[in-house]
Amino acid sequence: MTPSPGTWRRVALGMFAVGWGANQFSSMLVVYRDELGLSSGTLAALFGVYALGLVPGLLIGGPASDRYGRRPLVVAFVALSPLASLLLIVGRDGAExxxxARLLAGVCSGVVFAAGSAWVQELSAGAPSGAGARRAAVALTAGxxxxPVVAALVAQVAAAPRVLAFVPHVVLGVVALAVLVRAGGVPETAPPAHGRIRIGLPRAVRGGAFVRVVVPTAPWVFAAAAISFAVLPERVGDDVPxxxxxxxxxxxxxxxxLVQPLARRVEDRRPLRAGTLGLVAATAGAALGAGVLALGAPVLLLVCAPVLGAAYGLCLVSGLRLSERLAAPQERGATLAVFYALTYVGFGAPYALTAVAGLTGDVGALLAAAALAAATAGWVSRVRTDRAPT
Structure with a gap:
């Protein structure tokens, strides 16, 4: 069945809804700190436990969608995503x-991001080169x-913020599922194959450009974002609304x-340049963040946020485009799963910074992160110049 133009939007809505549910928790960290008295270490662990569910979801969900098809995996885990929000409501009084709830949200995200990205790219077969990767990235980022914006606004005015902040996602998740499965459905682009699920690493990720460029760059996708919205607001002071x-x-x-269309144009002219620029932005953003903490000025977070957001978008598009170019069609889901798994290593950044801060203080930890991002940018830039991938 040939997909009609615009069919990809229905899958993208599912990705948007799951992305919403995955990250709505981040703006609630200050609520849990203030109302439950949770420490910075506990909050960092709760933020990071999401990755413990997400990485297996990615690494199994991608190959499973190559074997059984995109549709059954995406539909099932879009349906489970609102359940994770209901569990946040039920378990709202304790870290356990x-x-x-965060673990389940991670599993749902892993499966949907890997299988859904591949599905959107395949449904975009008639679009210009790179459009599928860009559409998947925008859906994910918009969610x-x-x-977190809607959850924060509800929490700010609601009498029961730890309950009502998650209701919008429950409603959105149900709507996204209905759109995905409504009459006619979305055509399957990866018909079920014979044999077992290939759990091993796909050929594209075993060496070459993927190892030299994607492996060191991908964790900065979410490391940069997490520094901005999970580390800085919680540590700049106790009075951040x-x-x-x-x-x-x-x-x-x-x-x-907003930076993703620019990233795509940069990648079209010179592959990997957007990733290098993203690492430079991560360096600048982490250094600015150290300055904000040193000054104790929450309003200056609005200066850091765009820089770290640009780092996120540039590194995401660059990694998706390179993964798309390197992957064989029958391993696209598995290759994207490995890429996303590497990006989510960055969700460990708050926990890592907490550990380093025990030795250096919060400012020193962010300066160390800036130095690491700068070193990564130097490495990737040299690889790009000396041995551009094919």
Missing amino acids: GLAV FGSG VAFAGLVTGVTLGCGV
């Missing part, structure tokens, strides 16, 4: 309940940005969306 934390998240990821 929140951790279970990530919208969820939840609505302001949501605004910082929205600005970060909004700028991540």
